[in-house]
Amino acid sequence: MGIIDVNHLSKQYFIAKRQEGMWGAVRSLFHREYITKTAVEDVSFSIEAGEMVGYIGPNGAGKSTTIKMLTGILVPTAGEVTVGGLVPYQERQKNARQIGVVFGQRSQLWWDLPTIESFELLKQVYAISDQQYRKNMDTFTEILRLDEFYQTPVRQLSLGQRMRADIAASLLHDPAILFLDEPTIGLDVVAKERMRTFIQEMNQERGITVILTTHDMADIERLCKRMILIDQGRVMYDGGLSKIRDRFGKSRILIVDLEKDTDIQVEGAELIRSEGNRKWLRFNREEITAAQLIQQVSDQADIQDLSLEEPEIDSIIRQMYEEGMSVR
């Protein structure tokens, strides 16, 4: 029995079928046909108090839908979910007191007001005591340097400042559980690191259970020991990071822009994508170094430009399918 328990959770949407043409449009006025879209299917997992779990998957995988069900925004079609002993969509207000949510790009602060006023309003909304408020504001201000922009209206804040304010706001009422949806997206390198440090500190020092949704593998590697991978509504992997790292963390992708479209054959690397002059080559950096690979390519064709990428979740998942790794 973890602090979060999800059992065979499913969510289906009914989307009205679009009929073709004019006649179809008229018909749909009288008789609607519905297609079932399954966003989340038979998802089960359990998270213990104090864990920090990465919840990842490609776009449209069902991440946001799951998070919405955990926070009480959406009602599941089937299955059970308990958060801190409560069923979120049944006891929404009670659940709201024990969770904090950061919606990534969408701020929860009052747009036109000075930042500090949002905090003062939240103090009222959550009925936070003066003492608790002072204590938290002092801590957050010290670590996140909120005092730099207390008086600036939220709409005038830079993305980095706004994210700092948003995460502080989500923790103001001392929730036991924190849901972070893309907390580092769009931030520069320094800001990302600062954000990650803060999240780690909150998890370690306050024992806050954190569920982190992200596209940035570096977030996961830095913060999470455990990762749940969801794709097409199903849990594809739920386990430690080291296993993934061992199998897939060594692969890199070399993107080369050739002078002209050439068929290149390279040992130790796989051509995963080709668009005209641009080739994507995946290789295992333990088997061949980037330098060696570049050398081989330039032996066969003239390179105009190149770049090196770490694998993204999407390509890891693709690889997982290819190598048949689907672990519940």
Added chain:
Amino acid sequence: MMFISSWVRGTRLYFHMVAASIRAQMQYRYGFFMNIIGWAMSYAGTAVTMWVMLYSFQSLEGWSFWQLIFLFALAVLSWGVCVIFFFHFRSLDQYILNGTFDRFLVRPIHPFFHFMAMKFDVGAFGQLLFSIAAVTLAYIQLNLHWPIWKWGVFLSAVIGGTFIQGGILVLISAIAFWTTRSERFYWVVMFPAKSMMNYPLSLYPRALQWVVTFILPFAFVNYLPALLLLDKTHPSISPYWGAFSFAVGLVVFGICYRIWMMGLNRYKSAGS
């Protein structure tokens, strides 16, 4: 006891949020004042148009100029109060579209209450300025001397009218829970019905009168109370109906609020 204390807390929270909304609007100082003055002048303009019309015809459906001004101003008065509290419901579809509505569902307060407390439209004071002035002028010009009970009817008309129009605004906004765009319904349904009420109901075909009395009961906002307050009559409706604006307002708002909550449930089942 718990119930009462949560009401007290709710009221205090409402005032805090409303104060915040007012401060936010006052930031745009120039716009703030222009907004108020603009609205006051816009309504004054309509009144002048009425005066011009009546210059030739002397009376409309048995209503003299100052009686018509009273009728018009009474509508604007409760509309003004309604705008202050409910006008921002029109933008509910934007919140849903942008995904910013979800914040109301992750906070430990009632989402309708929260959404309602987001804005307290101070610009509507322009309407209030005009309507209070116009009602006062009409009262004087018509030599009215109301006993207490008529003041009661007046108050019931203003409060009831706020609830009736507010309820319809809430109802139209709830459309956003089912489809995405709700704003156009305001222009297609509410605005015409409201505009109709600026003139005596007897002007319109019976069917339309019936709709505006029983379906979208805007007649209770100004026309029916005005009948009672100005000692006028209507061919088929008794002026005493004008005393029931408050009750009608409560019923209408109650129904619209329930439908809004139904829409919210639908949003929680179907996403967006």
